[in-house]
Amino acid sequence: MPAPLNLAGRRFGRLRVLATNGRIKFGREQTAWLVVCNCGRQETVAQSLLTQRGWRECSWCQRPECLICGNKVLSDRPRSNTCSDTCAAVQRRKTNQEHYHRRVAADAEFNRRRYQRLTDRMMLDVELAKRVRQIQHASGKRWRNDPANREAIRQYMAAHYAMNRVVIQARRRARLDAMTPEQLAHWRVRIRNYQRLYAQRYRDLIRSDPERHRAYLDRMREYRRRLDWAVKKVF
Ligand SMILES: [Zn+2]
Numbered sequence: 456m457p458a459p460l461n462l463a464g465r466r467f468g469r470l471r472v473l474a475t476n477g478r479i480k481f482g483r484e485q486t487a488w489l490v491v492c493n494c495g496r497q498e499t500v501a502q503s504l505l506t507q508r509g510w511r512e513c514s515w516c517q518r519p520e521c522l523i524c525g526n527k528v529l530s531d532r533p534r535s536n537t538c539s540d541t542c543a544a545v546q547r548r549k550t551n552q553e554h555y556h557r558r559v560a561a562d563a564e565f566n567r568r569r570y571q572r573l574t575d576r577m578m579l580d581v582e583l584a585k586r587v588r589q590i591q592h593a594s595g596k597r598w599r600n601d602p603a604n605r606e607a608i609r610q611y612m613a614a615h616y617a618m619n620r621v622v623i624q625a626r627r628r629a630r631l632d633a634m635t636p637e638q639l640a641h642w643r644v645r646i647r648n649y650q651r652l653y654a655q656r657y658r659d660l661i662r663s664d665p666e667r668h669r670a671y672l673d674r675m676r677e678y679r680r681r682l683d684w685a686v687k688k689v690f
């Protein structure tokens with residue numbers, strides 16, 4: 456039986472020993488000590504934890520921190536490195552993404568083969584095909600609605616129109632020719648509203664630049680002057 460130690464007042468890392476607190480069974484029965492940690496928490500620990508196991512902070516401070524949010528992982532989640540199911544899902548996603556990026560970096564054909572496998576399976580599985588198409592639509596919609604992609608979309612549409620102008624205009628012409636007079640009237644109203652909105656946006660844009668705004672007003676004045684002159688000449 457070792458001689459009883461007096462640890463009161465001693466420091467073990469972040470722990471300061473306050474006083475004995477009875478006896479405790481940890482392996483064998485031994486002295487229990489009340490300690491206070493630098494974090495402010497007090498707890499009672501077995502003597503051998505301090506003298507042999509090398510405890511230098513309280514059991515709370517020893518808890519692992521969540522890899523995602525940094526909060527302590529509580530004892531209801533043993534062997535987990537995340538504090539909650541939400542953080543666990545984020546961590547799983549991160550791990551999967553890292554794995555994916557490693558695979559893609561190592562193998563240029565990885566994505567093409569994976570997509571091929573998926574389309575093969577979609578041919579056989581109607582439900583899967585439907586689900587994949589839903590996911591693709593949603594992801595395309597997210598991409599289109601992201602303001603960061605607006606310029607790319609504008610450029611793509613402009614290039615598409617420049618390349619297919621004849622076809623697009625013929626298609627428009629055919630659509631207009633096929634309309635009933637009521638549909639045509641409705642179409643005219645819609646187009647006029649679009650044009651009004653466009654002109655509004657253009658004026659707002661120009662107003663934000665005083666130099667350009669002045670030039671624009673001059674141009675409009677000149678236009679109206681000529682219009683008056685032309686009208687006078689006709690009548
Ligand atoms: Zn502590």
Ligand SMILES: [Zn+2]
Binds near residue numbers: 522
């Ligand atoms: Zn967390």
